[in-house]
Amino acid sequence: MDGESYLIESGEPIMQFEYQNPTRLVFGAGSLPRLGEMAGQYGKRALLVTGGGSVKRIGTFDRALKSLKDAGISVFECEGVEPNPRISSVKRGAAIARANECDLVVALGGGSTMDAAKVIAAAVLYDGDPWDMIFHGQAAPHIPTQALPMIAVPTLAATGSEMNCSAVISNEETKEKSFVSANCLYPKVALLDPELTVSVPKDQTAYGVCDLMTHITESYFNGVGDTPIQDRFAEGVILTAMEYGPKAIANGNDLNARAQIQWAATVALNGWINSGSGGAGYPVHMIEHTVSAYHDITHGAGLAIINPAWMRFAAQINPSKFVQFAERIFGFSANSPDDIECALAGIDRFESFLKSIGCPTHLSEMGIDAQLIETYAKETLRIIHDENGRLPALPPMTEADIVSVLRAAA
Ligand code: NZQ
Ligand code: ZN
Numbered sequence: 001m002d003g004e005s006y007l008i009e010s011g012e013p014i015m016q017f018e019y020q021n022p023t024r025l026v027f028g029a030g031s032l033p034r035l036g037e038m039a040g041q042y043g044k045r046a047l048l049v050t051g052g053g054s055v056k057r058i059g060t061f062d063r064a065l066k067s068l069k070d071a072g073i074s075v076f077e078c079e080g081v082e083p084n085p086r087i088s089s090v091k092r093g094a095a096i097a098r099a100n101e102c103d104l105v106v107a108l109g110g111g112s113t114m115d116a117a118k119v120i121a122a123a124v125l126y127d128g129d130p131w132d133m134i135f136h137g138q139a140a141p142h143i144p145t146q147a148l149p150m151i152a153v154p155t156l157a158a159t160g161s162e163m164n165c166s167a168v169i170s171n172e173e174t175k176e177k178s179f180v181s182a183n184c185l186y187p188k189v190a191l192l193d194p195e196l197t198v199s200v201p202k203d204q205t206a207y208g209v210c211d212l213m214t215h216i217t218e219s220y221f222n223g224v225g226d227t228p229i230q231d232r233f234a235e236g237v238i239l240t241a242m243e244y245g246p247k248a249i250a251n252g253n254d255l256n257a258r259a260q261i262q263w264a265a266t267v268a269l270n271g272w273i274n275s276g277s278g279g280a281g282y283p284v285h286m287i288e289h290t291v292s293a294y295h296d297i298t299h300g301a302g303l304a305i306i307n308p309a310w311m312r313f314a315a316q317i318n319p320s321k322f323v324q325f326a327e328r329i330f331g332f333s334a335n336s337p338d339d340i341e342c343a344l345a346g347i348d349r350f351e352s353f354l355k356s357i358g359c360p361t362h363l364s365e366m367g368i369d370a371q372l373i374e375t376y377a378k379e380t381l382r383i384i385h386d387e388n389g390r391l392p393a394l395p396p397m398t399e400a401d402i403v404s405v406l407r408a409a410a
Contacts, residue, residue: 015225015276023152023163023270024189027263029255031193035064035106035153036071038189042149043104047097049078049117051109055155058199064108064153076100078120081109084170084177084296085116090130093120097148105150107187110204111159111211111299114152115167118185122147133180134169136383144182152187155196157262158208158300160215160269162190170293177293178383192266194259202249205261206357207300209245212265213238214284214303216273221314221321222394223277233273235328237264242329242353249357281392284310287402290380297366304359305366308351309409315343317395322346363410370410377402 026034039046046068055061056079068075078093097105097120105124107117122144123130132142152162161167165185170177200208220234241264247257267273287310288302315322319338326332326346334342351361360366377399381391390396397405 015227015278017276017278019271019275021163021186021271022188023186025163025192025266026189027192029193029195029259031191032060032063032153032196033067035151035191036067036069036073038191039068039073039104039106039151040071042151042188043102044072045074045076045100045102046104046106047078047093047100047102047117047120048075049081049093049105049107049109049113049120051079051081051083051113053079054199055108060108060155060196064106068106073104076102081113081116083110083112083298084292085112085168087131087134087169087171089116090119090123090169093117094123094130097124103148105148106153107150108153108155110154110156111161111168114154114159114161114187115169117150117152118147118161118167118187119169119180121150122180122182122184124148131169131171133182134171134176134178135180136176136178140180144180144184147184149188150185151189151191153191153193153196154262156200156204156208157197157258157265158204158211160212160265160267162187162192163266163270168289175293175379176383177289179289190266192262194255194262197258197262198253198255200252202252203358204298204300205249205252206245206359207298207304208265209241209249209261209300209357210304210307210354210359211300212261212268213241214300214307215268217307217311218282218284219274219277219279220325221311221318222280222283223274224280224394225276225278227277230273230275230277231324237268237273238329240264246357280394280396283391283393283397286384286391287376287380287405290376290383291363291368293379294372294376295366295368297368301360301366304354304361305363305409306405308347308354308361309405311347311350312344312408313401313405314394315340315347319343325350361409363406370407373403373406373410374399376406
């Protein structure tokens, strides 16, 4: 919990928090032509960052370009940002922006493109190595305090990067994947047009649904204190994702389903749902990032593998929140607030949902064997650990705990 915590008689902390999200959110099918109008408020020379080519194949790129040019904005391109974006792409993008004196960065793509664009926007104004900005070993050597204004136009519903101040970058040389969080990285505008997501294939749609649900379960199960309003927000978004996710997967052109999922993804990680929960950490994400760094797997697929195994581990120690989850999400009736059978039955149903939408739930399904499990655990803790050397979470995890979760997910 931020700041001083206030205690009630039982000794439980009462929530206390501050919330500010400066990103302007523009949401609605058909919004893309407003890009030029938005961008024109922040600059005249835009670096347009894109991924591996989907936006060009589908025509979104040409439409975005037209809107920017019609608003009198010069456009310079940084294409080819890879899934699990690499620090080398950040350096390349920053060099293009510097060479062309860009005063604005526009991201058109998935979370990978948006994350690279954010760090490019900060790297342009930083003379050191951009990897300095990425958290590793309990700190980042340089937390950015300034960045070019950035506009996020997501083409995939998943990460929520469009309305938060974080980015996740991989270092292909050191096999590290980690994050940066800094206020200067909030996009100025998040322009969300669900029409841009209708072309997302079934598998990526499912992984996006898993990613957004995991953002919520991480804060729900690792939160401390009593947060009944946040819990019900969280449960509402999870139920919505479970209702509309399968519709978007069954029929990619179902624009309403696409819109509901896109809104769910944004709200899942824009800070609103976990306000006041004083989250102890993002253990499933931290472990997944290490596995991703070694095997370059899709983030949401990696989460689907690790989350159920982590839940079973955490439920043994703190069953009551998992009982609440089983009751409120899946309609179970518990015999007691600590009814572990009920908690585990809810986790089984959660895992079955992930399977039903096409997510893998074991490492072997991704062709990853158990050989390096100890290495993943060590590496996860090398990148982030508390003062006792454990992974921040509820409960904090030792190396042996991480190994046991990964073995259960093998
Ligand atoms: O690269 P292109 O050709 O655009 O294709 C992408 C990519 O192959 C494709 N795609 C995107 N939009 C499409 C489309 N295909 C057809 N039609 C469209 N409209 O989908 C593939 C995956 O794209 P990617 O951007 O990698 O996916 P996602 O949005 O899931 O982003 C994943 C990255 O975000 C990080 C992850 O770790 C991973 O690196 N995260 C960022 C977070 C944040 N900034 O807050 C939080 C998350 O927890 C996550 O860690
Ligand atoms: Zn995620």
